[in-house]
Amino acid sequence: MTELLNATAITKRYGGITALSRADFSARAGEVHALLGENGAGKSTFIQILAGAVRPDGGTVTLAGSPYRPRDPQEAQRSGIAPVFQELSLVPDLTVEENIWFRHEPLSAVRTVRARAMREATLELFARHRFPSIRPDQELRRLTLAERQVIEIAKALSRDPKVLILDEATSALGPQETEWLLGLARGLADAGSLVIYISHRLGEVREIADRITVFRNGATVAAYDTQAVDDETIITDMLGRRMDRLYPERKKTSTDTVALGLRGFGVDHRLSDIDLDLREGEVLGVAGMQGHGQRELFQALFGIGGSRGTVDVWGKPKTIRSPRQALTGRDGLALVPEDRRNHGLLLAKSVRENLTLSVIQRFTRFGITDPRREGALVDEMIATLKIKTGTPEQLAGTLSGGNQQKVIFGKMLLTEARILLLYDPTRGIDVGTKGEIFQLMRDLAAKGYAILFYSSDLAELVHVADRVAVLRNGRLAAILEGEQNSERQILRAAMLETRAA
Amino acid sequence: MNIRRHRAILLAYLGMIILLLLTSVVAPGFLSATHLRSTAVLAAFIGIVALGQTFVIIGGGIDLSVPWVLNSAAVLMTLLANSQDAPLLWIVPMLLAAGALVGMINGLGVAIFGVPPIIMTLAVNVILQGGILVYTGGAPTSTAPKAIQFLAVGRIAGFPVVLILWIVLAAFATILLSKTAFGRHLYAVGTSATVAEFSGVPTLRTTVLAYTLSGFTAALAGMLLTGYTAQAYLGMGDPYLFTSIAAVAIGGASILGGTGHYIGTIAGALVLTILTGLLPALNLSSGALLIVYGVVILVTVSLASEALSSLFAALPRFGRQRGPAA
Incomplete structure (x- = not known):
């Protein structure tokens, strides 16, 4: 199968700090691709570049063979890339369905929102992806954090994306919703989408990812087929070798009190x-x-x-x-x-x-x-x-x-x-x-x-x-x-x- | 004293002096002792109402209930005393306590139940207004007792009693703000309630105390004002809503809380009173006075916010301070 998304030598600097120095990433349609790395390895910067929120200083990205350089998140969405970030982007005062269809509501001839069409589309979306039951007309502020995360995912899916990016999406979810989300990610991939999955939970990654890319200090250090690699190797890749300075001598000073x-x-x-x-x-x-x-x-x-x-x-x-x-x-x-x-x-x-x-x-x-x-x-x-x-x-x-x-x-x-x-x-x-x-x-x-x-x-x-x-x-x-x-x-x-x- | 940090207060006094000089040019005789004295007496009423308001605003709130706390105290005092001096011995302390209680209710509503200060105090103001209208049926009340009139217009060795009272209160407020834990806590709460809470500041007690003080000073001003006008009447507190807040703002406090001082508010009260005296001298109507009031407030507050924005510019990431976590 051919590559859907291809990023080569992406660099990004913030002032004196290098967030990405040489990030390569390549993923196909129809797979779940895990992106791993320690905090600060550059994962977030990378997906923000894909999402159009950050512009890289160098490197190229191609999407389905043509150059991909989104000027803003809207353009990224139009190209079929839908990110689900850890920091939620929902409006607390709007209802569940208003949030899901925010800025792409079904409109009538005089540009008013067609409430019934929106309700139908919401229920259809929920049914298609077997969403946990949440009432579409509830105000978002009444939902739990886990439910909000689920709605964030629904919002991303409402645009039928070619590429769905899940950034630590399970960190707010309970076991049942996690199970559902893993199934959903797998299902989307099987139906031909690309799912980029970022998680600190290796168990989940093993369960659903076809391939794994590891970032360290802003650069790609390895890419594997999930089957072909063990956990130890992944952890070693994430850590690398680091210098130990700046730490004081540690003497045991604790008492029994x-x-x-x-x-x-x-x-x-x-x-x-x-x-x-x-x-x-x-x-x-x-x-x-x-x-x-x-x-x-x-x-x-x-x-x-x-x-x-x-x-x-x-x-x-x-x-x-x-x-x-x-x-x-x-x-x-x-x-x-x-x-x-x-x-x-x-x-x-x-x-x-x-x-x-x-x-x-x-x-x-x-x-x-x-x-x-x-x-x-x-x-x-x-x-x-x-x-x-x-x-x-x-x-x-x-x-x-x-x-x-x-x-x-x-x-x-x-x-x-x-x-x-x-x-x-x-x-x-x-x-x-x-x-x-x-x-x-x-x-x-x-x-x-x-x-x-x-x-x-x-x-x-x-x-x-x-x-x-x-x-x-x-x-x-x-x-x-x-x-x-x-x-x-x-x-x-x-x-x-x-x-x- | 750090000059830089008190620049806003110094500016208020500078403005006051310029205004005085200006006035003496258009209206010679304005600088006479008699006139200055009556100006100071009028400023005292604003200054006393604005004392509590200063504390509330520094703490990050606002007290819109002062007009009818003031008015209620005035009306109730004349009704209960019935022009007699003797009952004042219990009426005055009781009404001061009642004013403080109303303030405390404001504070509790804001601090415990999270009612926005504007709504809480506005509602209390209207409730008091309604209560007094029901109670009096809108009828005029009897004249103020002589003892209260003495406090408001009397003199001791040629010096107005009410000014002595104001000076004592000002000293008290200054010590409270500058030299006590309560004052320090108040500035902290007004700057960031979240940081104050994280630092172990008794935020609830501090907020409630500020509003309580405001209720107290409004009630006190109401009774003194009754002595000055010799009679209580409905609506006598209305001008003090705007002037008390304006005095605090002109005095250099940020309306967002965390800064300012009563020393500045004193200048604010004087500036407003001088303006009030100047305009009739220019043959301007009371309508014009209101317009000038409004413009002065806009100018001073926008100057203050300019100072604020330059602070924001100095701290690159300061502007992104979020509110307390939910």
Whole structure:
């Protein structure tokens, strides 16, 4: 069979960062083609190029033999390429059917929407692909995340695409919907379409993909027939060999005291049955593919969103229903949140105001704040963390990403909480500052702090954490320690589903 | 004091001085002690209503219920006191508490039930208006007790009592904003409620307290104003909706919350009052006054937003700040 889609030597740069350096990709009509790679390998950039949302700096793409250079997503859609992205593009205020037919509604002669035709087309679409039952006239905002993902897929299919791109489409779905989607992808391919399937779940890939292409650091490293390759080879291709610098020496500093003990901890259906002990002086890593419960774990521990199960803090049961209940001084928990700009910092306020926001009581006497005592705390933190700021009055939004993150660390340390929840603290931060943050983490551990540390970069977990807890589908899949704490083992635990037959 | 960050406030005072000089040119005698004093007294009423409004706006909200909180307090006081001084001893504290309670209800509606501040306070305003109309049947009330009149127009050693009161309140507000945890929390909540929540700021208490204060100052202003006009009448609070918000905006606060200070609002109240005095001197009607008011607000607020947009330009990714996660 001939190739339907052919991409050669695609390059894309964002400023100084190379997202794609030499991406090749070739796929036929009638197959499910899996695209694999670590976070940041360039998969997303590549499919955005196919979807017309991003223009490549170099390289060529051909679709059915002719050059394919979409100027915008609309043109890509007209060429028969329909992407389903992780970030949903639906309008919450519209109904299910209005969303599906958004901007290509069946129109009457005077360009009003023909409601009945739209309803019929929706029901026909649902029936043809055996969609899970969802009422077409429901407002989208009433649907669950999984249902929205399903509608996103329906929207893509409503254009009868030649190429359907599914980017982590199963990450929001439950087991039943996942089964349905896998069947759907297979069915579409058998009917002659090309399905490009991006997933971190190797089990799914094995189940439906005919071929696999692996990206690493913006380049294609391998392409296989699924049958002809084993999981180990794929994982090795994804990881490659990487240099190990910037990591501090790791000395075991953990004691037998349990700082944070979780029993049966869970968050609705996204996180269940977590039993975990974080010890004094320990850096406990948390790993998991995107959307497997790590965000819920960190947020729930900090009192954002509900949770179930018991939490013991320094040996005593603790109820945490708000960040305020988490931040209770020395026996509290402090969080470095995932979203620096929207959760961590007041960008329009000064470094000083940000640093002391959580600890105003520490320099308040008889209800009145004392600027001198505040200044002392601020100066101490700026010096300890080497925060590069002109004066403490400089606005936090004008600092570099690394220094902004240091301000958040400082704010957290000032609370004197000895249990630290660090959610991807080095994301988007320059290498130098990364090294400083790792060193700081180990130093704090040596002082008796207990640190729960999630990173989307596996190498960081391997080199900085004492143990790594791996989450899969909201459950604890493994706790890796010593020799077992390697990228290979983490990926294996996070990706290889041991599905009951 | 950091000059750069208080530029908006300095500008408000600069504007006030220019306006004063301008006025003295068109209307000689405007700068006389008598006239300045009466201008300051009139500004005090705006300033007191705008005190609570300043806190609410810094916290990221707005209080549209001030006209009828003010009016209700005024009407109820005259009705209950019936021109007698003695009952004021319990009437004044009770009405201040009632004003605070209305503010607290505003705050709870906004902070707990998530009602948008505009809707919440507008609804409360209309409910109070209706309540007072039902209660009084629209009939005029008796004259204000003498003691209240003294507070509003009396003097101590030649100095207006109401100005003394305003100065005390201004000092209180300044300390609250600049020197207390509540003030710091308020600025944080107004800048980003999500970040404040993540930082352990008691966002609910902070928001409710700001609205409570606004209810309190509106009720206080209502009673003082009754003393000034010697009588309460329906609709006496209406001008204070616009002027209280305008004073805050002219005083350099962002209407989006997170910035500003009562020190600026004082200048805002004075600017508005001077304008009010200037226009009759130019033989302009009250209609023209409203037009000028509107233009002044548009100009100051758009200047402020220009300052804001230059900040956005300085922070390349600042403009993409999303709202709190659902």
